Amino acid sequence: MSASSFLDVPTALGPPLGRATLRRAPEDFLVREWLGFEADGEGDHVLLRVRKRGANTFWVAKQLARVARVALHDVGYAGLKDRNAVAEQAFTVPVRSAVGLGWEGVSGEGFEVLAAARHKRKLKRGALRGNEFVIVLREFTGNAAALEERTRTIAASGVPNYFGPQRFGRAASNLDVAYRWFEGGAAPRDRLQRGFAISAARSAIFNAVLAERIRLGTWDRLQSGDLANLDGTGSYFAVDAVDEALSKRCSEFDIHPTGPLWHGDSSASGAVRELESAIAARFGALAQGLASIGLEAERRALRVRVADLRCAIDGRDTTLSFRLPRGAFATAVLHEILDNAFETEMPDGD
Numbered sequence: 001m002s003a004s005s006f007l008d009v010p011t012a013l014g015p016p017l018g019r020a021t022l023r024r025a026p027e028d029f030l031v032r033e034w035l036g037f038e039a040d041g042e043g044d045h046v047l048l049r050v051r052k053r054g055a056n057t058f059w060v061a062k063q064l065a066r067v068a069r070v071a072l073h074d075v076g077y078a079g080l081k082d083r084n085a086v087a088e089q090a091f092t093v094p095v096r097s098a099v100g101l102g103w104e105g106v107s108g109e110g111f112e113v114l115a116a117a118r119h120k121r122k123l124k125r126g127a128l129r130g131n132e133f134v135i136v137l138r139e140f141t142g143n144a145a146a147l148e149e150r151t152r153t154i155a156a157s158g159v160p161n162y163f164g165p166q167r168f169g170r171a172a173s174n175l176d177v178a179y180r181w182f183e184g185g186a187a188p189r190d191r192l193q194r195g196f197a198i199s200a201a202r203s204a205i206f207n208a209v210l211a212e213r214i215r216l217g218t219w220d221r222l223q224s225g226d227l228a229n230l231d232g233t234g235s236y237f238a239v240d241a242v243d244e245a246l247s248k249r250c251s252e253f254d255i256h257p258t259g260p261l262w263h264g265d266s267s268a269s270g271a272v273r274e275l276e277s278a279i280a281a282r283f284g285a286l287a288q289g290l291a292s293i294g295l296e297a298e299r300r301a302l303r304v305r306v307a308d309l310r311c312a313i314d315g316r317d318t319t320l321s322f323r324l325p326r327g328a329f330a331t332a333v334l335h336e337i338l339d340n341a342f343e344t345e346m347p348d349g350d
Contacts, residue, residue, distance in 0.1 A: 001025070002203065007207070007342045008212050009160075009162060009169075009207055009208075009210070009211040009214075009342075010211055010215060011160075011335060011336050012157075012159065012160050012213075012214045012219055012220070012336065013150065013153050013154065013157060013159070013336045014150070014153075014336075015151055016142075016335075016336075016337065016338055016339035016341075017142035017143065017146050017301045017337055017338070018140055018141035018142025018143075018317070018338065018339070019141045019142075019338055019339055019340045020137035020138055020139060020140040020141070020210055020338055020340070021137075021138035021139075022135075022137065022138070022334075022338075022340070022341075023084060023085070023274070024136075024138050025055060026053050026084060026085050026086050026148040027086055028135065028136040028138065029084070029085040029086070029087075029133075029134075029135055029136075029330075030085070030086045030087070030088075030132050030133065030134040030135075031088070031089075031131050031132070031221070031330075032081060032084060032087075032089075032131065032132040032133075032320065033078065033081075033087070033088060033090055033128055034128060034129045034130045034131055034132055034323065035078065035090055035128050035129060036128065036129030038117075038316075039118060039119045039120075040118065040119050040120045041097070041117060041118055041119075042118050042120065043095075043118055043119050043120030043121065044094060044095050044096070044120070045076070045092040045093065045094055045095060045118070045119045045120065045122055046092060046094075046097075046101060046116050046117070046118060046119060047063070047090060047091075047092050047094055047117050047118075047119035047123070048088070048090065048091045048093065048103055048113050048115070048116050049088060049089075049090060049113070049114045049115040049116075049249050050061070050064075050088070050089060050091055050111050050112070050113055050114065050322040051086070051087070051088050051111065051114050051339040052081070052086070052087050052088075052089070052110055052111040052112075053085075053086045053087075053110055053111075054083060054084070055078045055083055055109065055110025055111055056080070056081070056082060056083040056111050056248060057077055057079070057081050057089070058080075059078075059083070059110065060091070060093065060110065060111045061075045061077060062094055063108045063109065063110075063111060063166045064091055065093075065105060067098070067099060067108065067158060068093045068098055068099055069097060069098040070093065070094055070096075070098075072300045074093065074094050074097075074122075075091060075092070075093055076092040076093075076122035076123035076124060076127055077090065077092075077123055077125070078090065078123050078124070078125060078126065078127040078128040078129070079125070079126075079128055079317040079326070082166060088114070090123060090128075091123065092119060092121070092122050092123045093130070094112050095118065096220070100307055101116065101118065101275075102116075103116035104116045105243060105263025106227055106326060106337050122253055126224075126326065128168055128191075128326055129325065129326060130184055130325040130326050131323070131324055131326075132308075132321070132322075132323045132330070133320070133321065133322055133323070133324070133330045134319065134320075134321045135319070135320045135321075135330060135334070136255060136318070136319050136320075136339075137281050137317065137318040137319075137320065138316070138317050139316045139317070140197075140316055140317070140318050144313050144318075147311065147318060147337065148311055148313070149308075150300065150336065150337055151309055151311040151320070151337075154306050154309060154333065154336055154337075155306060155309045158220065158253065158303045158304055158305045158306060158337050159180050159303070159304060159306060159333050160214060160219055160302065160303065160304075160331050160332060160335075160336075161210065161300060161301050161302055161303055161304040162206055162207055162210060162329065162332040162335060163204075163206060163329060163332075164204035164229045164329035164330070164331030164332060164342070165331065165342050165343075166177060166328070166329075166331070167199060167200060167203045168185075168200045168203065168204070169196065169200065172200075174193075174197055174199070174200035175197075175200040175204060176202065177193065177197040177200075177285060178197040178198065178200050178201040178286060178289070179285070181197060181289065182201070182285045182286055182288065182289025182290070182292075183285045183289075184285075190267075191300065192250030193290050197276070198290070198293070198295070200296075201262070201283075201289070201290055202261040202262050202263075202290060203261075204283065204286070205260070205262040205279065205283055205286070205287060205290075206259050206260065206261060206262070206300055207278050208282070208283075209259040209260065209275070209276055209279050209280075210259050210278050210302050212275060212279055213257070213259070213275075213302055218257070218305060219257070219302050220250070220256075220257070220303045221241070221242075221247070221250060221257065222239050222246055222247065222250050222255070222257050223242065223257065223271065223272050224240065224242055224243045224270055224271070224272075225239065225240075225241060225268050225270030225272035225273060226238075226239040226242075226243050226258065226268060226272050227239065227255045227257075227267055227268055227299050228246070228250070228255040228256065228257060229255060229256045229257075229258045229299065229300075229301040230254070230255055230259065231253055231254055231255060231256060231301075231305070232305050233327060236258055237301050238269070253305050256301040256302060256303045256304075257301070257302045257303070258299035258300060258301055258302060259276065259300055259302050260276050260280070260297075260298075260299060260300075261295075261298040261299065261300055262280050262287055262290050262291075262295075262303075262328050263290060263295035263296060263298070264287075264290060264292075264295070265277075265291070265297070266280070266310035266332055267297050267299065268281065300327075304324060304325065304332065305325070306322050306323075306333055307322065307323040307324070308320070308321070308322055308323050309321070320333075320334075
């Protein structure tokens with residue numbers, strides 16, 4: 001399977017409604033990190049709220065470390081935010097830094113500190129609840145009434161929890177690295193690049209499994225043999241048989257069917273296991289390579305709830321605002337509206 005085909009995936013809620021120009025300027029894509037907690041007001045760290053434009057998370061972390069005169073590993077952050085956007089996200093730096101508590105208003109190339117407060121813990125990757133998005137669709141070519149109806153459907157049904165194109169790197173470069181590695185090349189020396197390659201490979205197989213569940217009409221309903229995810233958590237449990245109570249919980253977004261982050265085998269059973277194994281086998285060396293490096297079994301929900309979705313139409317420009325849980329991609333929402341959502345390497349929130 002070629003790297004060029006991994007995002008040729010179906011929609012679930014109907015055909016795309018049109019095209020739009022995405023991210024004409026960074027301000028057309030705004031993401032605000034939703035931590036789910038406030039600063040403690042005490043402790044050995046300072047929790048910063050940083051607004052960045054035209055700068056990625058690594059760049060900002062390096063600049064904060066330089067200003068603070070601390071090592072880069074002393075700077076904490078919960079998620080990665082793309083360079084080509086306006087993003088508000090949290091960082092932590094030690095109180096013992098050269099700046100102390102006086103961070104508010106500190107700025108540099110591509111970033112400004114909006115607020116600072118004392119905090120007990122260094123931020124770790126994944127320590128956030130989700131992200132809030134405001135996205136402008138410029139020159140939308142479709143019908144406005146159909147767009148409003150589609151957003152109501154999305155709010156009621158959720159969307160397939162696809163990994164977006166940014167997970168695979170510019171021009172699928174992360175996936176290309178994975179293919180070269182697992183087809184007999186050397187493993188990337190850089191630990192970060194190695195991680196990106198593994199994530200891209202697992203994401204490609206997950207997307208393919210999800211695409212097949214959409215074709216079968218089972219992406220948003222439990223099947224015997226599924227592993228069900230508890231909404232908002234990383235926990236899941238085996239579904240031996242689907243009864244009325246489980247179906248009701250699934251329809252109410254309390255639980256979701258899941259797909260594999262491939263590690264060499266499917267954790268599902270029965271027909272679901274057979275489907276997942278058959279799809280992974282299509283990826284040949286990619287699936288075999290993932291099986292050879294000792295990864296742990298992980299699952300990801302096939303469906304994601306889109307909260308607080310609003311649509312404001314102004315002529316040919318439309319502004320969408322919504323909130324997604326940690327790990328979900330805004331491009332997965334746009335994919336249910338636009339036929340070019342996966343053609344553009346838009347930023348997203350991690």
